[in-house]
Amino acid sequence: MITFSKQQLKIPQLQRPVYLVTAGQSKFDRAFPDKRTEELCIDAFTMASRLLDISPAELKRYIHSCYYGHFADHFGDQLLGESVIHDRLGLDPLGNVGVKTGGATGGSTLWEGMKAVASGYSDCVLVMGWERMDEVPTDEGNFLISCAADKDWESPLGHIYTGYYAVMAQRYWQIFGKSEDSFRRTLAEISVKHHGYARFNPYAQSPMKLTVDDVLNSPVVAYPLRALDCCLMSVGAACAILCDEDTATQLTKNSKNKPLRVYIAAGSHTLRPADRLDMAIPLLPNETAEQYKDLGERFPGGDRYPGFTGFLAARIAAYYGYGMAGITDPSEDLDLVELHDAFTISDVQTYEDVGIRPYGYGRDYVESGDCYHTNPHTGQPGKLPSNLSGGLIGCMHSVGATGIMQTFEVASHIWNRWDELHGDEKVWQQFNREKPSDWTSLQVQGARRGMAISHAGVGSHVTSTILMDPDHLIK
Amino acid sequence: MSMFGQAFVKENKYKLKGDFHHLTPNTPIRNADDGWKLLGITNPREMTYIHSYGGEAIFFESLSQGKLLATRCDNAGCDSKGTIYIPFRIHCPDCLGKNTVIDLTDEAKKSAKIHTFMVCERSGAFNILDKPIKFINIEFDGVATILMSYLSLGEPKFAMRVVPIFKTSGPTFTILDLSWVPEGTRKEDLPEGFSF
Secondary structure (H helix, E strand, O other): OEOOOOOOOOOOOOOOOOEEEEEEEOOOEOOOOOOOHHHHHHHHHHHHHHOOOOOHHHHHHHOOEEEEEOOOHHHHOOOOHHHHHHHHOOOOOOEEEEEOOHHHHHHHHHHHHHHHHHHOOOOEEEEEEEEEOOOOOHHHHHHHHHOOOOOOOOOOOOOOHHHHHHHHHHHHHHHOOOOOHHHHHHHHHHHHHHHHHHOOOOOOOOOOOOOHHHHHOOOEEEEOEEHHHEOOOOEEEEEEEEEOHHHHHHHOOOOOOOOEEEEEEEEEOOOOHHHOOOEOOOOOOOOOHHHHOOHHHHOOOOOOOOOOOOOHHHHHHHHHHHHHHOOOOHHHHOOEEEOOOOEHHHHHHHHHHOOOOOOOOOHHHHHOOOOOOEOOOOOOEOOOOEOOOOHHHHOOOOHHHHHHHHHHHHHHHHOOOHHHHHHOHHHHHHOOOOOOOOOOOOOOOOOOEEEEEEEOOOOOEEEEEEEEOHHHOOO | OOOEOEEEEEOOEEEEEOEOEEOOOOOEEEEOOOOOEEEEEOOOOEEOOOOOOHHHHHHHHHHOOOOOEEEEOOOOOOOOOOOEEOOOOOEOOOOOOEOEEEEOHHHHHHHOEEEEEEEEOOOOOOOOOOOOEEEEEEEOOOOOOOEEEEEOOOOOOOOOEEEEEEEOOOOOOOHHHEEEEEOOOOHHHOOOOEEO
16 A cells, blocks of 8 residues: 655645746647658747747747757657757757656656746746657557567567557446446547547647547557557657746737746656556545545445556646645636547546546546537537647647647637637648638637646656646636 | 677676677668659668666566566565565565565466456567457456466456466567466467466
């Protein structure tokens, strides 16, 4: 049984407030035969400066240190890739550091940048992430990804990461899904939703108009997960600029961007799911121990926590993050979320880990329509829309960039700039993509607060990045 | 003449024999849509790594001898005293003391059952298991962890009793030397090279 000390459960404190003032991203795609990684990073950076209505050179003058997220050196076949990008961005001799935490790399890189500003080390930092996943074919890519499992105990078992999630899907489906076909259809609905939202995002790699049956008839990768349950393998870059209050005010004075308060927290858990020890469920502010007392009776087998059905790292990241930001109920306090839908099953698991639904009831977030921009059952705005970018399933999973892309997506809603960034005909043309005739605004009206969850491995690292309009802080 | 890279250790130093890399020429990548202009280059690389199992070596050696080892914290001052780990953990994650190696083979034969499973139709490069691969996660009485492995015969089901089998003939000295079959499987039905 794992227990935590009082010291370990301390809510993180920042020495001063930190703000996100702008962000940018490249086009995302499976391959860029005509572009080097630095070109994609420069695309992201110039977009970030454009959103502040200043030149890249002017923005660079404010930057004091740099944080680079690039997970897999073996994918891009370049050690010290951070140094290459830093030089090409013309940011020498500023200090920089590379961050690598698997799928959570983007979120962890933001975490490092936030701490640099909060501590006073820097007043303005660049956070940039990217991944180059097109230098090997897909089979070899799957092998390289599987190297993020334990190389002696797990990776040789098929060299495919989907398998490690499929065992969780099977267990979750049996316990909390009660082996019902309807649960499997709910998983498929997530893929339909995310590929569907990607249709309205010119940056997205996999826009598709699908039905639940399309997902259920797609090829099996690792039963019960099928090809359309899985995230993409992508290339692309994303960046964000984090500042203290004075710098944020200066940088945004001529811009539509409002500085957004940012709180980021992180959690971790074993690389091997095999090593997860039994423990009591750590509670979030909107939960009580009482509500989980009979979990094992309601869902036989569900009392083993986190077992193969929960992600302790996500729960801890939410616990710290909510404490920092003053969130007591994510469904009430947040207006949108971007979750780490590496697979449809991990999306559902995360609903519970971050307290959008209690353990055992994640499916209800989808089935109720709450997770949609527009609730399909009521025609009214969804209570807490998720993954309007298309997520990792529809938009991209260019690993080092993913958590930053998600954060940018949340920010674009709070800035009320989603339509401008996604609907501009010129962007669609520039990316050689066709804007659909039924293009629909997914702007969350009146968005004040949002959260992005960045997640690695089978839950080895998770970060929660919470953005708030400073006029709508909770504490 | 080329031979696979091989290594052994003498006086705590690696002694290497054979070729640890092979040279293959680069080839240009050209754009068929734009006058076959140069876009890039292939970078072939075949290389053999030298990997130490360290304190886990005894586990992998024992598989080839038909034994399943685990470890246990026996530190009287540790809150986790008595906790049994498989995957094998060299040190207790709580007190960081050295764990005791124990033989779990008989317990596995008596109590192993499937916690969860999946059937894998696709694999990444370098996979050597036959597809579909039946991944199983196995729980044992009195053990705190849930081991990932694969089922060699039959169809996996929740709570199904399984027993370990070991590649004692022609072992690979990897985790693939351990597999599982349904309880009651006959010896003559085991895959080639495996025994109970």
